[in-house]
Amino acid sequence: MNYTIHFSQVVEYIPYLIGGAWISLQVAFLSFCGGMVIGLFGAMTKTFGGPITRRIVDAYVSFFTNTPQLVQIYFLYFALPEVGILMNSYQAVLLGMTLNAGGYLTEIQRAGFISVRQSELEAAETLGMNLIQKVRYVILPHILKVLFPSLSNLYILMTLGTSMAAIFGLEELTGRALNINAETFRSIEVFSLTAVLYVIVTIAASLTLLFVGRVFFRVKGKVF
Amino acid sequence: MWERIAEELPRFFTYYNVIFLLKAMFTTFLLSMIGCLLGSIMGGVLAILKLTKSAMLLPLRAVALVYIEFFRRIPFLVTLLLIFFVFQAIGLEMSVFAVAVVSVWVIATAFIAEIARSGLESVPAAQWEAAEVMNFNLLQTLRTIILPQAWKVILPPAFSFFVMFIKDTALASQIGVVELTYSAKVLNNKGFSAALAFGVVLLLYYMLSYPLTKIGAWMEKKLDIS
Numbered sequence: 145m146n147y148t149i150h151f152s153q154v155v156e157y158i159p160y161l162i163g164g165a166w167i168s169l170q171v172a173f174l175s176f177c178g179g180m181v182i183g184l185f186g187a188m189t190k191t192f193g194g195p196i197t198r199r200i201v202d203a204y205v206s207f208f209t210n211t212p213q214l215v216q217i218y219f220l221y222f223a224l225p226e227v228g229i230l231m232n233s234y235q236a237v238l239l240g241m242t243l244n245a246g247g248y249l250t251e252i253q254r255a256g257f258i259s260v261r262q263s264e265l266e267a268a269e270t271l272g273m274n275l276i277q278k279v280r281y282v283i284l285p286h287i288l289k290v291l292f293p294s295l296s297n298l299y300i301l302m303t304l305g306t307s308m309a310a311i312f313g314l315e316e317l318t319g320r321a322l323n324i325n326a327e328t329f330r331s332i333e334v335f336s337l338t339a340v341l342y343v344i345v346t347i348a349a350s351l352t353l354l355f356v357g358r359v360f361f362r363v364k365g366k367v368f
Numbered sequence: 369m370w371e372r373i374a375e376e377l378p379r380f381f382t383y384y385n386v387i388f389l390l391k392a393m394f395t396t397f398l399l400s401m402i403g404c405l406l407g408s409i410m411g412g413v414l415a416i417l418k419l420t421k422s423a424m425l426l427p428l429r430a431v432a433l434v435y436i437e438f439f440r441r442i443p444f445l446v447t448l449l450l451i452f453f454v455f456q457a458i459g460l461e462m463s464v465f466a467v468a469v470v471s472v473w474v475i476a477t478a479f480i481a482e483i484a485r486s487g488l489e490s491v492p493a494a495q496w497e498a499a500e501v502m503n504f505n506l507l508q509t510l511r512t513i514i515l516p517q518a519w520k521v522i523l524p525p526a527f528s529f530f531v532m533f534i535k536d537t538a539l540a541s542q543i544g545v546v547e548l549t550y551s552a553k554v555l556n557n558k559g560f561s562a563a564l565a566f567g568v569v570l571l572l573y574y575m576l577s578y579p580l581t582k583i584g585a586w587m588e589k590k591l592d593i594s
Contacts, residue, residue, distance in 0.1 A: 213538075218566050219567065226562065304441070342442050
């Protein structure tokens with residue numbers, strides 16, 4: 145082994161990498177929010193919709209949860225221009241991640257919808273609530289509490305998933321690490337530093353989620 | 369787009385292209401399979417290590433804890449690149465496939481250790497205590513009391529992790545492993561339309577993953593002890 149490890153060259157790039165981590169968090173947050181909206185509509189359709197719309201949602205969920213996110217984004221980025229839809233890498237990654245998250249979140253939220261007791265829904269019906277009101281006042285407060293652990297788990301996995309945006313040239317944490325690697329050739333140092341930054345970022349995200357869960361949804365959880 | 373795909377379709381599904389795609393599909397499957405099998409062995413060891421109580425094993429327990437927490441929070445792509453460059457620096461002559469398998473192994477170890485730990489802890493504490501009273505040592509307790517009950521809790525999530533990783537191994541195309549995603553890129557570079565190449569590969573991934581998901585769901589139902 146004739147490779148000596150020098151961190152000194154890489155250390156000066158740390159602020160640049162942290163800037164990338166910020167973009168990673170942004171992408172994860174935006175696509176998670178988008179996915180939540182898709183998932184909410186998907187779960188509503190799957191629980192209350194007719195047979196045909198339910199089939200459509202089923203097909204959507206099954207397709208997006210059974211194929212890799214990377215290939216989905218490849219498809220959006222390289223195949224859609226053939227029909228004239230041009231997206232830059234940020235839009236393609238965001239759209240791909242949102243659609244992918246929508247599939248998983250539909251499944252997660254549907255499980256929450258089922259866990260709402262039938263009598264509560266009937267009570268809401270008696271009070272004359274329509275579907276939107278039922279979801280807003282009866283189902284959501286209930287499922288947000290029940291689903292909080294699996295939602296925050298998915299959020300962490302999605303934060304890790306943003307690393308594949310680097311493949312499309314987006315300059316987030318991994319993308320910037322690749323840039324530094326190309327400039328300095330200190331591969332091991334750069335990528336181990338990136339790994340540590342990812343650990344820090346996800347632990348920070350976990351702690352934030354724990355705090356949010358404690359304060360707003362009264363869920364007890366743990367980081368480790 | 370449709371005319372172009374219709375025109376390319378007969379050229380796309382030639383004998384060699386089909387063989388190429390099927391081989392790539394098999395590589396994808398194998399990558400995740402070998403990695404997860406090795407990972408479940410190591411993960412099991414780590415999970416058992418975390419259960420030990422003697423002071424002598426404290427450093428090992430700490431290593432297990434740090435390993436599990438660390439590698440569950442690193443993206444697969446970064447692990448892949450890190451291991452790729454580490455092997456290069458050490459000077460080991462390894463195929464990219466082997467590098468990818470090792471990366472899957474490293475990640476799967478951490479995740480399966482966590483799954484196994486929660487499975488082992490699902491056995492009521494009274495049984496652990498009873499075994500201790502009967503003077504069973506740790507291995508005897510595990511073999512005769514805990515594992516016969518815990519494997520039902522461990523297997524379904526471990527299997528679904530394996531199925532999940534089939535999709536994540538798409539990233540191995542970045543270091544040049546000829547698996548499904550890579551084969552799509554190759555076919556696209558040969559001049560086939562991206563919609564066709566990536567569309568077919570999406571379908572192949574679906575065909576690989578969907579039956580396994582169904583098997584996982586069936587297994588979960590079958591082994592449901594509650």
